[in-house]
Amino acid sequence: MDVYSLKNYIIDNPECIEIILEKSGFYNISIRDDEIIMQGYVDAIQPSEKGKPYINIIDWKTSSKFSGKKLDEAGRQLLMYKLGLESTTNLKVDKIMWFMIKYLYVCWKLKNGNMKKKMCNRGKWVSEMRKTLEKDMSNLDIAEFEIELLLDKAVEDNNLNCLPKEVQQKYSLEDCFVEYEATEEKVAELKQYVINTVYKIESKGKDSSEWKPVEITKYDSFYCATLCNHRGHCEYYKKFLNENSDSFEKKKDKFDLENLFG
Known part of the structure; x- marks a missing residue:
């Protein structure tokens, strides 16, 4: 299990905070009788203000911000990290949150003395x-x-x-840190979601015709080009690349031309 750590010095606070980055491992989570084993990569683990053994889990988000239904869908990932760490270590998770890198909070005091915060594009x-x-x-x-x-x-x-x-x-x-509340109801929903998803996968055969591919809209689709372990031999992705190869080359040439002069 590779763990990278760094010392992060905050300009306004000379206190040195140790952060663990990209902690990976197999999480043995008891969510059904025969246990489902998940593998996860936690972006960052930070000591909690509560002290040992409490920690905070941080997930970097470079461009996203969530609301409504999408908030809970994205929150499943944080909940999974929490369950994984608590089931395989002696750590206790205090907070789970996103660090919205693209955004920041602008803070100012109102006439009534209350502080106001507005999330803005950094x-x-x-x-x-x-x-x-x-x-x-x-x-x-x-x-x-x-x-x-x-x-x-x-x-x-x-x-x-x-x-x-x-x-x-x-x-x-x-x-811009956005905390996600880990309630018992949300944890129960996550477990049921994982169970249902695993059952859905296991109920299908190996025939690719039974699987509906994701919608591919660009050649560097983050999911298809980076996340999917089948990208090297996925017939749908190969077909999409072949059918759109001319337009991709034109875009690449245009990009190269625009960057000739820095």
């Missing part, structure tokens, strides 16, 4: 906060045209460095 958060910033600027002794110029500059730079100190000091940024 690469264009000033643009998404522009109307709120404009209201703050309008309360200062600044001409309207100058406000627009300053905000244009702030949006371009994606920071508040050019804005008055009164505005800069009002806002702070936090990394």
Whole structure:
């Protein structure tokens, strides 16, 4: 079992936090009489504020954010990590959460003293906060045209460095961690979901005609090109690549041309 660890120094906090990355292993989870063995790769394990033996499980998400039904569907993965670690180690899982790398929280204090947080795209958060910033600027002794110029500059730079100190000091940024609640009902639903999925797989034969392929829309589909263990001999993926080879080459040539000058 390969475990990689690093020391992560937080700028605003000199405390050194050890994080375990990509912890892999076979998880023997008792969810039916003959036990189903799952293999998982936990993106990161962090010590909990509760101290030993409690830990937090973190799953990196580079572009996704979830809501509604998709939230619970994505939450199954976190619950699986929790069950796996608790069934194979002496660790106790305190929190399970996603780190939304593409997003951050913009934080500021309201007039009533309450703090407000807004999830924004990390690469264009000033643009998404522009109307709120404009209201703050309008309360200062600044001409309207100058406000627009300053905000244009702030949006371009994606920071508040050019804005008055009164505005800069009002806002702070936090990394976007989204916690998922691990209730008994959700754990029971996960176990039943796994059982049903395994039964569904076992009920089908080896004849490929019994299996409906996923919808493939691009040659570098993350599932087909990266996750699927059958990608090397999948007849559906090969057929898709052959039928679209010309368009793929054109896209590749265009990409190469666009990147010639850095």
